[in-house]
Amino acid sequence: MDTVKYVLTEDRMPTSWYNIQADLPVPVPPVLHPGTGQPIGPADLAPLFPMALIAQEVSQEPTIDIPEEVQAIYRQWRPSPLFRARRLEKALDTPARIYYKYEGISPGGSHKPNTAVAQAYYNKQEGVKRLTTETGAGQWGSSLAMAGAMFDLDVVVYMVKVSYNQKPYRRALMETYGARVVASPSTETNAGRQILAEHPDSTGSLGIAISEAVEAAAMSDDTKYSLGSVLNHVMLHQTVIGQEAIEQMTLADDYPDVVIGCTGGGSNFAGLVFPFIGAKLRGGRNIRVVAVEPASCPTLTKGVYTYDFGDTTHLTPLVKMHTLGNTFVPEGIHAGGLRYHGMSPLVSHVMELGHIEPCAETQLGCFAAAVTFARAEGIIVAPETSHAVKATIDEALRCKEEGVSRAILFNLSGHGHFDMQAYTDYLAGKLEDHEYSRAEVEAALSSLPQVG
Ligand SMILES: *Cc1c(COP(=O)(O)O)cnc(C)c1O
Numbered sequence: 001m002d003t004v005k006y007v008l009t010e011d012r013m014p015t016s017w018y019n020i021q022a023d024l025p026v027p028v029p030p031v032l033h034p035g036t037g038q039p040i041g042p043a044d045l046a047p048l049f050p051m052a053l054i055a056q057e058v059s060q061e062p063t064i065d066i067p068e069e070v071q072a073i074y075r076q077w078r079p080s081p082l083f084r085a086r087r088l089e090k091a092l093d094t095p096a097r098i099y100y101k102y103e104g105i106s107p108g109g110s111h112k113p114n115t116a117v118a119q120a121y122y123n124k125q126e127g128v129k130r131l132t133t134e135t136g137a138g139q140w141g142s143s144l145a146m147a148g149a150m151f152d153l154d155v156v157v158y159m160v161k162v163s164y165n166q167k168p169y170r171r172a173l174m175e176t177y178g179a180r181v182v183a184s185p186s187t188e189t190n191a192g193r194q195i196l197a198e199h200p201d202s203t204g205s206l207g208i209a210i211s212e213a214v215e216a217a218a219m220s221d222d223t224k225y226s227l228g229s230v231l232n233h234v235m236l237h238q239t240v241i242g243q244e245a246i247e248q249m250t251l252a253d254d255y256p257d258v259v260i261g262c263t264g265g266g267s268n269f270a271g272l273v274f275p276f277i278g279a280k281l282r283g284g285r286n287i288r289v290v291a292v293e294p295a296s297c298p299t300l301t302k303g304v305y306t307y308d309f310g311d312t313t314h315l316t317p318l319v320k321m322h323t324l325g326n327t328f329v330p331e332g333i334h335a336g337g338l339r340y341h342g343m344s345p346l347v348s349h350v351m352e353l354g355h356i357e358p359c360a361e362t363q364l365g366c367f368a369a370a371v372t373f374a375r376a377e378g379i380i381v382a383p384e385t386s387h388a389v390k391a392t393i394d395e396a397l398r399c400k401e402e403g404v405s406r407a408i409l410f411n412l413s414g415h416g417h418f419d420m421q422a423y424t425d426y427l428a429g430k431l432e433d434h435e436y437s438r439a440e441v442e443a444a445l446s447s448l449p450q451v452g
Pocket of ligand 1: 110111112139140262263264265269338382384385413414
């Protein structure tokens with residue numbers, strides 16, 4: 001009754017990323033120019049992204065080779081292990097077979113370096129000197145800071161002010177890697193100054209920090225912008241997770257009936273589930289795929305599927321996605337990485353095609369699940385990941401009620417070692433649940449742009 005670990009040797013690490021766009025029966029809706037309402041072309045994105053990433057954004061190729069330099073860095077922590085959670089199964093007294101893919105072993109402690117390293121590589125290749133980005137809780141900023149250090153790029157991180165003040169260790173991590181960290185909204189950009197003029201006490205949001213980072217990149221020739229989730233190329237880079245998991249499930253002589261991931265912008269979820277959904281689209285086994293989001297930022301369960309801006313001051317193109325409206329400022333829940341108003345357009349589209357079930361969980365239930373998991377498996381998960389743990393435990397308990405053994409696989413997107421304040425608050429009974437009401441959703445949705 002012990003933990004079982006399925007390890008792939010280095011030579012089994014994927015050498016290409018999987019592009020689900022090639023297998024979709026209906027193409028993902030185009031990104032639109034906010035001025036003309038017409039699909040944008042590569043030239044529109046060139047001030048922000050290197051051409052290689054713009055090409056990946058719209059590629060219809062089924063696979064894209066992972067550059068050797070990127071593979072060399074991936075090998076430091078990939079292939080990541082897949083575990084059978086025998087002790088958790090025993091603690092729950094469930095007939096379910098529970099597996100998790102552990103992305104917490106990367107130097108950044110989450111899945112995010114999988115795309116940070118790739119993005120830094122392509123920018124370096126195209127002569128870029130500096131990257132700007134935003135970060136909420138700090139996982140993305142620290143992952144990009146690390147990748148920037150590896151490829152000798154300057155990194156400037158606009159960090160949501162509330163996190164900047166509450167998470168000094170994440171800031172220290174970014175600064176140790178050599179990044180400059182700016183509390184957002186800041187006075188360094190027009191977007192930041194505009195927000196501060198209207199709301200001098202603004203504690204920031206991801207939408208605002210994105211505006212600042214995009215503006216700073218657009219203003220400077222040698223600077224580009226980097227986004228840690230949402231975009232197609234980010235989903236693509238994360239597919240190493242699911243490709244490895246498929247091989248590891250084979251090692252386990254099993255196949256998941258249910259695959260579960262938490263969703264902020266959708267990248268760790270897509271990274272695990274897209275290769276499984278792709279296999280199904282190509283005639284493979286049917287599986288249930290569950291996306292778990294916080295009840296206080298219910299993009300998939302209460303948002304609408306429509307065109308919206310990716311940021312608050314409307315500097316980005318319009319993308320079709322599940323959104324709560326670009327002015328949405330979520331409650332200060334601890335899962336900072338799940339507090340974005342929108343969702344990956346690819347994840348949204350695949351959900352519309354009927355391949356994803358969304359569900360929303362409140363934070364107290366998620367922390368309770370994370371504590372159960374920690375006491376059984378020893379790993380303290382990130383508050384974001386606790387949403388996937390909650391849905392996994394619920395599914396395992398349903399198996400017990402129904403007296404059936406299903407295989408459940410979830411993505412353990414990151415460890416929570418930098419989030420211990422959240423656990424302290426939870427254990428001290430200081431956390432509260434917040435559920436986003438219909439009225440609040442409608443208020444935020446009133447900011448949606450009119451398209452077509
Ligand atoms: C950032 C983050 C998330 C949420 O982002 P996605 O793009 O939805 O994956 C989830 N888990 C961890 C550990 C994170 O750092």
